[in-house]
Amino acid sequence: MSAATIDEICLVALAEAFRGDGELLCHPMGPFPVAAGRLARASFEPDLMLTDTIAYAVTGTVPLGTIVGDPAEDEGIVVEGYLPFRTVFDQIWAGRRHVVMGASQIDRHGNQNFAAIGDYRRPKAQLLGLRGAPGNVINHTTSYWIPNQARTFVESVDMVSGPGYDRVAALGESGGRFHEIRRIVTELAAYDFETPDRTMRLRSVHPGVAIDDVLAATPFELAVPDEVPSSRLPTDEELRLIREVIDPTGIRQAEFRS
Amino acid sequence: MTEDEVVAELGDGMTIGIGGWGSRRKPMSLVRAILRSGLSDLHVVSYGGPDVGLLCAEGRVRKLTYGFVSLDSIPLEPHFRIARQTGSVEAREYDEGAFYLGLLAATHRVPFYPTRAGLGSDMLTYNPDLKTVTSPYADRTELVAVPAFDIDVSLVHMNRADAAGNGQFLGPDLYFDDLFAMAAERTFMSCERLVATEDLLSEGSVHTLRIPRLHTDGVVEAPGGAHFTECPPDYGRDEAFQREYAATARDPEAWARFRADWLDLPSHEDYRARLAERTEPGERR
Numbered sequence: 001m002s003a004a005t006i007d008e009i010c011l012v013a014l015a016e017a018f019r020g021d022g023e024l025l026c027h028p029m030g031p032f033p034v035a036a037g038r039l040a041r042a043s044f045e046p047d048l049m050l051t052d053t054i055a056y057a058v059t060g061t062v063p064l065g066t067i068v069g070d071p072a073e074d075e076g077i078v079v080e081g082y083l084p085f086r087t088v089f090d091q092i093w094a095g096r097r098h099v100v101m102g103a104s105q106i107d108r109h110g111n112q113n114f115a116a117i118g119d120y121r122r123p124k125a126q127l128l129g130l131r132g133a134p135g136n137v138i139n140h141t142t143s144y145w146i147p148n149q150a151r152t153f154v155e156s157v158d159m160v161s162g163p164g165y166d167r168v169a170a171l172g173e174s175g176g177r178f179h180e181i182r183r184i185v186t187e188l189a190a191y192d193f194e195t196p197d198r199t200m201r202l203r204s205v206h207p208g209v210a211i212d213d214v215l216a217a218t219p220f221e222l223a224v225p226d227e228v229p230s231s232r233l234p235t236d237e238e239l240r241l242i243r244e245v246i247d248p249t250g251i252r253q254a255e256f257r258s
Numbered sequence: 259m260t261e262d263e264v265v266a267e268l269g270d271g272m273t274i275g276i277g278g279w280g281s282r283r284k285p286m287s288l289v290r291a292i293l294r295s296g297l298s299d300l301h302v303v304s305y306g307g308p309d310v311g312l313l314c315a316e317g318r319v320r321k322l323t324y325g326f327v328s329l330d331s332i333p334l335e336p337h338f339r340i341a342r343q344t345g346s347v348e349a350r351e352y353d354e355g356a357f358y359l360g361l362l363a364a365t366h367r368v369p370f371y372p373t374r375a376g377l378g379s380d381m382l383t384y385n386p387d388l389k390t391v392t393s394p395y396a397d398r399t400e401l402v403a404v405p406a407f408d409i410d411v412s413l414v415h416m417n418r419a420d421a422a423g424n425g426q427f428l429g430p431d432l433y434f435d436d437l438f439a440m441a442a443e444r445t446f447m448s449c450e451r452l453v454a455t456e457d458l459l460s461e462g463s464v465h466t467l468r469i470p471r472l473h474t475d476g477v478v479e480a481p482g483g484a485h486f487t488e489c490p491p492d493y494g495r496d497e498a499f500q501r502e503y504a505a506t507a508r509d510p511e512a513w514a515r516f517r518a519d520w521l522d523l524p525s526h527e528d529y530r531a532r533l534a535e536r537t538e539p540g541e542r543r
Contacts, residue, residue, distance in 0.1 A: 055430040084431040085279065089355035093373070115351075116342070120384045126342040128333060129326050134353040135375030163378030174399040175377050 004234045006187065007252050008242055009206050010147075012234045013190045015040035017143040017183035018098060023047040025057075025097040027088075031064050031251050033100035033145050038062075038246050043238050049081065051088075057081030061241065064251045092132070095178050098141040101133060105157040108200045108220040110164030110181040110193060112137070112144060113157040120159045130161045137162035141180045147255040149186035150217035165198035187256065189214050190231055195223045204231040259476045261291035261526055264446040267476075268292070268411055271320075273301040275361075275407070275442050277414030277435035278487065280330045281307040281495055283427070285415035285448050287483040287526040292318065294521065303407050305357065305433065307487060308503060311337035312521075314347060315506075315513065321348040323387075323407060325357030329500055336507030350387050353379075356404045361434055363406035364441035370403035377402060412442035415484050416469065417492060419449035420458060423474025428462045429490040439473040448480040450492045482530055 004012075014036035018026055026037040026048040034053065041048040042061040052058045052066075059078045066077065083091070091097050104127055105113040112133065118124030136142055142162060146152045160167060168176035183203070184191040190203045201223035205211060207230050215222065234242065242252070265288070268274065274292075278284035289309045292300075299320045304310055306327030313319050315337040327338040341347045352360060359371035372391055375381075382388050382402065391403040414435040416425035425447050427435070439445040447469065453460075458467060486503065488495035506513040523529050 085354075085433060086358065089358055092355055093375075115380075120380065122345040123342055126334070126339040128328070129324075130351055130353055130379065130381055131326050132354040134377075134379035134381050135355040135373070137379070138374045138377050159380040159384070161379055161381075167378035171378055171400070174397050175374065175401075178374070179378075 001236050001239050004239060006206065006208070007256050008234050008239060009231055010185060010187060011036050011039060011242060011252060012238060013204070013206065013231045014100065014143070014145055014183075014185045015043065016190070016232070017100070017185065018045050018048060021045055021048060021098055021141075023049065025049045025051070025083075025091055027051060027097055028100040030102060030145070032147070032255055035064055035242070035246050035252050036100065036145070039238060039241055042241050042245070043235070051083055052077075055082065055084045057083050061245050063245065063249075064247050065249075089135070092135055092139050095140045098143070098182070099136045100143045100145055101136070101162065103144050103146055103152055103162075105154045106144060106146065106152055106184070107154055107157050107164060108222065109166040109198070110162075110184075110200065111157050111160045111167060112162035112164070113159050115159055115161045117158055133161035134163070137179065137181070138168070138176065139178050141182050143181070143183040143185070146184060146186045149188050152186075153218050153220065155219050165193055169198070188217060199223060201225070202228055204229045206231045207233065259446070259478050261287050261448070261478055261480065262295075264288060264413070264476060264478060265291045265295045265297065267444070267446070268295075268297055270297060271299045271301075272410040273303060273408060275409040275412035275438045276302060276304040276309045277412065277433065277438045278307065278309070278484070279305045279431070279433040280326070280328045281487045281500065282330065283415055283429060283433070283484050283489050284309045284487040285413045285483060286485055286487060287480040287529070288413045288415075288446065288448055288478070289313065290521060290523075290526070290529065294523070303409055305354070306338065307335065308500070311335045314338055314341035317346070319347050321350065323350040323352070323360070325352050325354040329504060331495065331497060332500065332504050336504050340507055350385050351381065352385065352404065353381055356381070356402065358434055358437070359404040360407040361437035361441045363404060364408060365437050368406065370405050372401040372403055374401060407441055409438070409442040410444070412438040412445040414438055414445065414447050414469070415480070415489070416447055416449045417489065418451055418453050418458065418461065419447055419477050420453060420455040420471075421477060422455065423447060423469075423471035423477050424455065424458060424467060425449065425469030425474065426458055426462055426466050427468060428466055428492075432468050436468050436473075439469050444475040445473055446476045446478065447474050448478040448483045450481055450483065450489060452477065452479040480526055482533070483526065485533065
C-alpha cells in the first residue's frame with residue numbers, strides 16, 4: 001500500500017469525529033463527508049446508521065455515487081430503514097444524529113455561515129441559505145468539513161446560520177442544552193472547542209503541515225496547546241477501504257484541486 | 259380541469275403554496291400556467307426549486323416564504339440568487355425543519371408551533387415574521403414560535419390521482435405535499451396519470467395514498483407535468499434542460515430565448531410537443 005496522501009489523512013481525521021457515537025444517525029453532507037462516515041462505520045464505529053442521501057438508511061459499505069434502487073448498482077446495498085425528510089426532521093429534534101456540514105465562513109466560537117455574504121437583507125452573494133443549519137446545530141452534534149481554511153476562517157461571520165458557543169451561551173442552559181460542535185477538519189488540521197471558554201482549539205496537525213502554516217491561515221486567536229499531536233495516519237485496512245471500496249474513482253480528491 | 263382553469267381560480271396578491279422539494283416533483287405545468295397568466299404580486303410558500311426561480315425571474319413574486327431554494331444537482335438557484343441580490347422580493351427564510359412546522363401549524367389551525375430550530379442563529383434576526391415564545395412550564399425555555407403559514411391555494415404534483423382528488427406518490431419521498439394540501443384554503447393537484455379509484459392500489463401500496471380527496475379541489479392530468487424536475491419512478495430530472503435553464507440567468511438573450519421556446523406556449527400539450535422535438539440528450543446544445 002503506497003503512503004497515505006493528504007485527502008486520505010483528512011478523510012480519516014473527519015471519520016474520527018464519529019468515534020464513540022455508537023448507534024447514531026450519521027448524516028454527512030457532500031461526497032467527502034459521506035466517504036468519512038462510511039469509513040468510520042467500516043473501520044471502527046460499526047453501529048452508525050448511514051443514509052444514502054435520498055430517503056433510505058443503508059447497510060454495507062458502498063462506493064460514493066451509488067444510487068439505491070438502481071439495479072445496475074445496488075449490489076451490496078441492504079436497506080435497513082426509511083428516512084424521508086419528515087422523519088429526518090423528527091430525528092434531528094430527537095437528537096440521535098451527528099451532522100457534518102460545510103461552511104463559507106466560520107469564527108473562533110464556531111459560528112458558521114453558508115447562507116449569504118454581505119448584508120443578508122440584500123446580499124452581495126446569495127449562497128445556500130440557512131438550509132437545515134439552525135435546527136441541526138441547536139439540536140444535536142455537529143462537525144464541519146472545511147477544505148479551504150484560509151478562505152473560510154474569519155474574524156467574524158456576515159451572518160450566523162449555525163450558532164457557535166458564544167451565541168448558545170447567551171440562550172441560557174435550557175435553550176442550548178443539546179448543542180455540541182464536535183470537530184472541525186480542514187486541509188491543514190483538526191480543531192475542537194475543548195477550552196474553558198469554548199473557543200476553537202488546535203487538536204492535531206496533519207502530517208507535513210507546520211503549526212506556522214496553520215496560524216497563517218487563521219485570522220483569529222487560536223488556542224494552541226504546548227504539545228500538538230500529529231493527525232493519525234490511516235491504517236492499511238483504512239487505505240484499502242478508501243481506495244478499493246468507498247472511493248475507487250477518486251471523487252474525494254476533487255476538493256483538493258483548487 | 260386544465261392548468262388554465264386552475265390559474266383562473268387564483269388572484270393577484272394571493273398566497274400560493276407549491277409542493278415538491280427543490281428540483282423534485284414540482285407542479286411545473288401549473289407554474290408555467292401562472293407565468294402565461296397575468297398573475298402578479300404573489301406570496302409564494304415553497305421548499306423552492308425552479309418554481310421559485312421562474313416566478314422570480316418573471317417578476318411575479320412580492321414575498322417569498324421558503325425553507326431553501328435549490329436545483330439540487332445545481333446547488334444555487336441562479337434566478338433566485340438574482341432576486342435576492344437585487345432585493346426584488348421580501349425574503350422570509352426558515353430553517354428547513356422550522357418550515358415544516360409552519361405548514362403543520364396551519365394544518366392544525368393553531369397560531370404557531372414551538373421549536374429549538376433557529377435559536378442562536380440569525381434566522382430570527384432577519385425574518386420579521388418570526389417571534390419567540392416562553393414555555394409556560396417549569397423549564398421556562400425560550401423557543402422559536404413558527405407561525406402558521408396561511409396559504410390561499412396550494413399546488414401539488416402527484417404520480418397518480420383519481421378524479422375525486424385522491425393523490426398517490428410512488429417515489430421515494432412524499433416531501434410535505436399532504437401538509438401543503440391540508441394547510442391551504444384550497445388545493446389543486448396535477449398528476450402524471452389519472453386513474454380509476456379502483457386502480458389506485460395497482461401500482462403502490464396503501465401507504466402511498468397520502469392526500470385524501472378531502473383536501474383537493476381540482477385535479478389536472480398532466481403527463482410530464484413536473485418536467486424538468488424529477489418525478490420518480492415516472493422519470494428522472496432532465497439535467498440537460500436544467501443546465502440550459504440555469505444558464506439563462508447569466509445572459510438576458512438566453513433568457514429571452516428560453517422564454518420564447520418554453521414559456522410563451524399556449525398549453526402544456528404544446529410544451530410536451532416541443533419537448534418531443536428536442537434532440538437526444540447527448541446532442542443537445
